[in-house]
Amino acid sequence: MKFAWLSLFCGVLIWSGINPKDQFTWLLEVIPAMIGLALIASTYKYFKLTSLLYFFILVHCIVLMIGGHYTYAEVPLFDNLFGSERNNYDKVGHFFQGFV
Incomplete structure (x- = not known):
C-alpha cells in the first residue's frame, strides 16, 4: 500500500511538473506537498x-499538484461549474486544506 501511494504521489508530481x-x-x-512527504517519510x-489520514494527505497533495x-x-x-462565472477549484483546495 505504501509503495502504491508513493508511486501515485510521484507520478502526479512528475505530471504536474x-x-x-x-x-x-x-x-x-x-513545495508544501514535498515538505509533507519528507516529514512523513522521516x-x-x-x-x-x-x-485513512495518509489517504487524505495524499488527496490533498494531489489537489495541490x-x-x-x-x-x-x-x-x-x-x-x-454550476453556472458560476469563476473557477471553483480553489474551493476544493481550501476544503482539503481545512479538512486534512
Whole structure:
C-alpha cells in the first residue's frame, strides 16, 4: 500500500511538473506537498498515522499538484461549474486544506 501511494504521489508530481502554466506558481504549490512527504517519510518509523489520514494527505497533495499545474483559476474541469462565472477549484483546495 505504501509503495502504491508513493508511486501515485510521484507520478502526479512528475505530471504536474511537465509544462505547467507557470513554473514559479507550480513550485510554490508543490513545495508544501514535498515538505509533507519528507516529514512523513522521516517520522514514519516513530510516528505512524492511520491509513485513512495518509489517504487524505495524499488527496490533498494531489489537489495541490493539480492546482500548481494549471493554476487554481484555470483547472479545466471546474470552469463554469454550476453556472458560476469563476473557477471553483480553489474551493476544493481550501476544503482539503481545512479538512486534512
